[in-house]
Amino acid sequence: MSFETPDDRQYNESHEWALRDGDTVRVGISDFAQDELGDVVFVELPDVGEDVTQDEAFGVIESIKAVSDLYAPVSGEVTAVNEDLFDAPEMVNEDPFGDGWMLEIAIEDESELDELLSADEYTDQVA
């Protein structure tokens, strides 16, 4: 099975994506990850204003069958949270790279972005 992996963004080994927009990155999970999880039924996210740290858990995603942590691709303050997911968590399955986004983080340290995988590197990892 082949999965969508847009090359306009970078990826964590733990399957989150990071899409840069100026001084912030938008974060979600990959097509591969949503497929592995199955039907997403619950998402727990931090509040706007909280700080997150690269590679540390910022929230939790639950499918019918499993509970998984979500890991921050970069460190920084949360500037936006996709609250629509609280009522419609299935958007993570339906549109993981678009409407299923999770949060935005103000970039603290540009060099952290260098540690993320390119689309090609991530594709190799999940192949």
Added chain:
Amino acid sequence: MALRTPPLRGRHEEAGGSFTDFGGWEMPVEFAGIRTEHEAVREAVGIFDVSHMGEVEVYGPDATKLMQRLTTNDVTELSPGDSQYACITDEEGVILDDTVVYRRPDEGETPTYLFVPNAGHEDWMVDRWTDHRDEWGLDATVDDRTEEYAMFAVQGPDAVDHVREATENGSEVASLSRFTAATATVAGADCLVARTGYTGEDGFELVVPWDAAADVWDAFDGVEPCGLGARDTLRLEAGLLLSGQDFHHEENPRTPYEAGIGFTVKLDTEFVGRDALEAQKEQGVDEKLVGIRLVDRGIPRHGYDVTDTDGDVVGTVTSGTMSPTLDEPIGLAYVPTDLADPETMLRVVVRERPKKAVVEPLPFYER
């Protein structure tokens, strides 16, 4: 240790199934998705491969006596073709396994029983049966048939139409009442077709010769293939127990009365554990299995603590999920009897945070 595989392992993989270890068997957990499969069973029909379930046959002059003394229900109530749900308990009345006991419709001169232990339990149960048979000097043969039979469950409101169509004596199986079975020919194979199941829906379970598994499966072409993931959400909505999770003889020892299946216990029969269960019935149970629904956002999961409203831990969630039918977070938990009444407020501790929960009557879903 290598996992055991059901006869249609390759077929399930071709159909896009993903797999999990279930009681030592590599079984399909999901095909199109748990929600899709779950809804197919509630609204139309789905087919499950449950070949991981054990099959043990007991026959001979003392077969009835042996079955009666090792299961909690009353096997003498069974006529040929009947079946019943029962527990297998130890001397303390603790559930070792739960099972369905069939009295075969095509038995010989004496009754032949077929019972279905949970996945991976058949060796244990065969040993238990033969040890007690020898100890009691009974004349009965106990055969493990687990790898001679595949088992499929066709479940849902449309199951009867599909089973009628797939079987040569279709009108006979379509008229079976709940917990009765007939021998029927499906795709040229002699199968035991029973109106039983574990989803809370109308449906059938088919005990199928291992070699005929593919042909029988194909006779239900067009029926949604379902994995054990959907079976778990369906059985939980129906308030049905999962062995090893809602009871376990070592990790979570429970009696039928605590587990809410006291109806399987017939105290006017003689069986291992009877005296302990009679005493418990007289005294009443200290803890009971209840349904819980989370009021706050979150999902109860196996192993989460349950507290009272003061924050004192009073129990543990044994099963939990987001109910696809009700769209509510539901679970099962053992709690003290004085906190077991419907509408009692509790808390479920989700990632160290107590979430409001309420006791709900079981089953959560009834067709």
